[in-house]
Amino acid sequence: MHKQISSVQNGLIKSLVVLSEKSKIRKESQTFIVEGRREVSLVLQGGYQIKQLFFYPELLPADFEIEEFKAEEYIAVSKEVYEKVAYRGSTEGVLAVVKEKSMSLQELKFETQHPLILVAEAPEKPGNIGAMLRTADAANVDAVLIANPKTDLYNPNIIRSSVGCLFTTQIATGTTQEILEYLKKQNIATYAAALKEDSELYHQQDYTRATALVVGTEADGLSDEWLKQADKKIIIPMLGKIDSMNVSVAAGILVYEAKRQRNFK
Numbered sequence: 001m002h003k004q005i006s007s008v009q010n011g012l013i014k015s016l017v018v019l020s021e022k023s024k025i026r027k028e029s030q031t032f033i034v035e036g037r038r039e040v041s042l043v044l045q046g047g048y049q050i051k052q053l054f055f056y057p058e059l060l061p062a063d064f065e066i067e068e069f070k071a072e073e074y075i076a077v078s079k080e081v082y083e084k085v086a087y088r089g090s091t092e093g094v095l096a097v098v099k100e101k102s103m104s105l106q107e108l109k110f111e112t113q114h115p116l117i118l119v120a121e122a123p124e125k126p127g128n129i130g131a132m133l134r135t136a137d138a139a140n141v142d143a144v145l146i147a148n149p150k151t152d153l154y155n156p157n158i159i160r161s162s163v164g165c166l167f168t169t170q171i172a173t174g175t176t177q178e179i180l181e182y183l184k185k186q187n188i189a190t191y192a193a194a195l196k197e198d199s200e201l202y203h204q205q206d207y208t209r210a211t212a213l214v215v216g217t218e219a220d221g222l223s224d225e226w227l228k229q230a231d232k233k234i235i236i237p238m239l240g241k242i243d244s245m246n247v248s249v250a251a252g253i254l255v256y257e258a259k260r261q262r263n264f265k
Contacts, residue, residue, distance in 0.1 A: 002066075005054075006078040013077075016054070016085045019097070023152040030100045032154035035087050039164035040069055040096045046167030049099040056082035059093025071096065087156050100154065105172045105182045108143055115142035116258050117188060117212040118251055121176060121222055124150040130161025131248035137165040139255045144169050145212070147176040176225045188212050192222050192230035193250055195243055199235035207258035215251050218244050 005013060019025050019033055026032050031051060034043050043050060053071035056079060060066070066074055077085075085095060118141050123129050129151065136144045146153065153173070159166055174182070183190055188210040193202070207213075214230060216222035227233060236245070236253055259265075 002074045002076045004076045005081055008081055008084045013081055020156055026154055031097050034098050035095045036092045037094050040094055042164035042167045043098055050096045051099055052097040054095045056093040103171055103173045105174050108170055108172055110142050114210045117143045119145045119212050119214040121147040121216045122150050126155055126157035127161045128248045129158050132251050133162040133165040135252045135255055136169045139259050144171050145179050146173045147179045149173050176223055180229050183212050190214055190230040191232050191234045192226045194222055194227055194233045196233050199233040202234040202236050202254055203257055207261050213254045215247050218247055
């Protein structure tokens, strides 16, 4: 018999709302919230630990086995409670409290000698971060590195906009200098996307070796550290009236050129 909660005034439910809204609480508890059956399934595939699984039985198929999610605790909730805690409204009936995983550079593991890595410096908008993670998953890149992160990566907006791809790709964070030093130590060539006169056309480079493609924000571009220390600066031609494009779009163009050169392997 699962535990049941029917009141929105329940202390556990109030703590769920705070966990969803406050980055500080997520960091202190080292937990975060994931909503939706597909997203929670991807959490499991990514090797995360589910602490608690809250579910609204009437939204689940009759033959659905809630224990498939392998949570430490299962809690059935009323419609009122689910609507209180569900970010997307009453859609799929499942919401999980998940234990964070380390995002240390030292824990990255590559199954190839020629990994393809996407690096984003100081991304801030959850929608852009989510879109880049979806691109990384679609292209099956070996890792995504976030330099000088401005946003909590377990923000519900990032999880939602990434459609759970936050859990399907290796991710590590660090300062720009830490990531630069890591890439150099691993003999991974760095290609920094920059609108500079000495930048070379992106499609004329060799991305078949161990490669890191580095993008910055639309507003500020990449820091001087990347521009000075990257192996090459590259540019995507701007053929219209403006001089920049959305960072997630730029990342997609670069990543898929690299995958094309690798015969999409």
